Amino acid sequence: MQQINKKPRKRKGIMMAVLSLFVLTGLYGALEYGKGNQVQHAKTTEKENRPLDLAATDDGEPEPIDVEREAGTEVEPVEQQGGKQPEQQVSTEQKPDKKPPAEPSKKPPEQPAGEKPQPSVPIKQPEVEKRPDPQGTKQTGQQVAYLTFDDGPTPFTPQILDLLKAADVKATFFLLSGQIERYPDVAKRIVAEGHAVGLHGVTHVASKIYRSPQTVLQEMDTCNDVLQKITGVRTDLIRVPFGSYPHLTLPYREAIAHSGYQLWDWNVDSTDSSALSVPSDQIYRQVIEQVTHLKHSPVILFHDKKTTSEALPGILQQLQAKGYGMHRLSSDLPPVTFWN
Numbered sequence: 001m002q003q004i005n006k007k008p009r010k011r012k013g014i015m016m017a018v019l020s021l022f023v024l025t026g027l028y029g030a031l032e033y034g035k036g037n038q039v040q041h042a043k044t045t046e047k048e049n050r051p052l053d054l055a056a057t058d059d060g061e062p063e064p065i066d067v068e069r070e071a072g073t074e075v076e077p078v079e080q081q082g083g084k085q086p087e088q089q090v091s092t093e094q095k096p097d098k099k100p101p102a103e104p105s106k107k108p109p110e111q112p113a114g115e116k117p118q119p120s121v122p123i124k125q126p127e128v129e130k131r132p133d134p135q136g137t138k139q140t141g142q143q144v145a146y147l148t149f150d151d152g153p154t155p156f157t158p159q160i161l162d163l164l165k166a167a168d169v170k171a172t173f174f175l176l177s178g179q180i181e182r183y184p185d186v187a188k189r190i191v192a193e194g195h196a197v198g199l200h201g202v203t204h205v206a207s208k209i210y211r212s213p214q215t216v217l218q219e220m221d222t223c224n225d226v227l228q229k230i231t232g233v234r235t236d237l238i239r240v241p242f243g244s245y246p247h248l249t250l251p252y253r254e255a256i257a258h259s260g261y262q263l264w265d266w267n268v269d270s271t272d273s274s275a276l277s278v279p280s281d282q283i284y285r286q287v288i289e290q291v292t293h294l295k296h297s298p299v300i301l302f303h304d305k306k307t308t309s310e311a312l313p314g315i316l317q318q319l320q321a322k323g324y325g326m327h328r329l330s331s332d333l334p335p336v337t338f339w340n
Contacts, residue, residue: 145291145298145324147171148266150200150239150273152304153179153186159309161189167316169326173304174200174239174264177223184230191231196328198237198264199223209240210247213255216240220261236331239264245338253339264329265337266301267294272308280311287315291322299329299336 149160152173164171173190175197180187190197201209201219209219220238228234238261240248248256248263256263268290272283291298302308319326 142325143297143323145300145319145326146329147300147302147326148174148198148239148264148329149302149304149308150174151176151179151204153183153190154304155183156306156309157183157186157304158189160304160312161186161193161195163309163312163316164195165193167320167326169316170195170328171326172196172198172237172329174198174237175223175227176200176204177202177226180223180226180230187227187230191233194328196237196330197227197231197233197235198239198329199227199235199261200239201241204241206242206247210252213252216248216252217255217259217261220259236260236262237264237329238262243338248339262331262335263337264299264335266299267296267336268298268300270300270302270308270311272305272311273303277305278307280307283308283311284314284318287311288318291319296336298324
């Protein structure tokens with residue numbers, strides 16, 4: 001009976017030893033747990049005492065950082081109290097292998113539509129023909145007007161010559177070859193009295209004279225030959241019928257220049273050929289009004305007509321009253337054309 005009672009006691013001792021070991025293990029774990037909490041609390045306190053991140057939002061939560069935006073930037077250390085600096089935190093996040101966007105290439109500003117680009121090397125501009133420098137202006141300061149008469153000689157040319165002689169002024173007459181042959185004595189008188197003569201062609205028909213540059217030159221050469229035959233003089237002054245615009249395009253003008261002729265148009269139109277017979281008072285008003293508003297020396301277009309001769313005395317008187325001297329054209333002057 002005694003042998004049977006000893007086994008339970010032995011089991012009870014073993015159980016007590018196991019229980020004691022378990023209790024000791026629990027106490028040891030509790031102690032270690034407490035130490036861990038103290039370390040974690042210390043770390044939390046240190047983190048809360050750090051300065052706020054500049055990327056934090058109004059709620060105190062850090063704002064997500066754009067990796068591409070921050071790629072390549074350095075983190076500047078923030079100085080703390082006591083002169084110590086926290087260790088720089090290195091992000092374990094792998095940055096994308098992406099180069100920053102290249103700066104856009106600088107292109108020259110686009111030229112506005114329809115506008116030519118400026119050349120890098122200055123281009124010499126062609127010289128523009130100047131307006132006539134009035135004869136005598138530099139010497140006497142007098143303004144100069146140039147009276148010109150087309151389509152002569154006619155039966156009214158002698159009266160015009162008488163008026164010019166009485167006023168002691170000179171003019172320029174652009175003559176037609178057929179009229180020179182019809183009134184040879186008047187053509188001779190024009191030259192003899194010191195006026196300038198120019199060529200006005202042969203046909204005075206646009207469809208004939210303007211067929212080509214060669215037809216223009218042929219008419220002027222023919223007219224010059226007739227002038228020389230009758231008067232003994234030649235001239236290099238020409239005025240084409242109806243004026244140079246729009247008939248005389250660049251090829252025509254180049255041909256004329258190469259031939260040695262000097263082309264003249266006008267800048268004051270008396271309108272005496274705007275109708276079969278224009279009243280003399282209209283001719284007078286047109287000339288004086290245009291001359292008054294003109295900034296350059298007037299080159300006045302007249303024709304050898306009856307009402308023109310009637311308007312001429314008043315025009316001459318008014319021009320002289322305005323201080324104009326009246327001279328003839330010459331090849332020494334820069335010509336006035338509709339192309340300059």
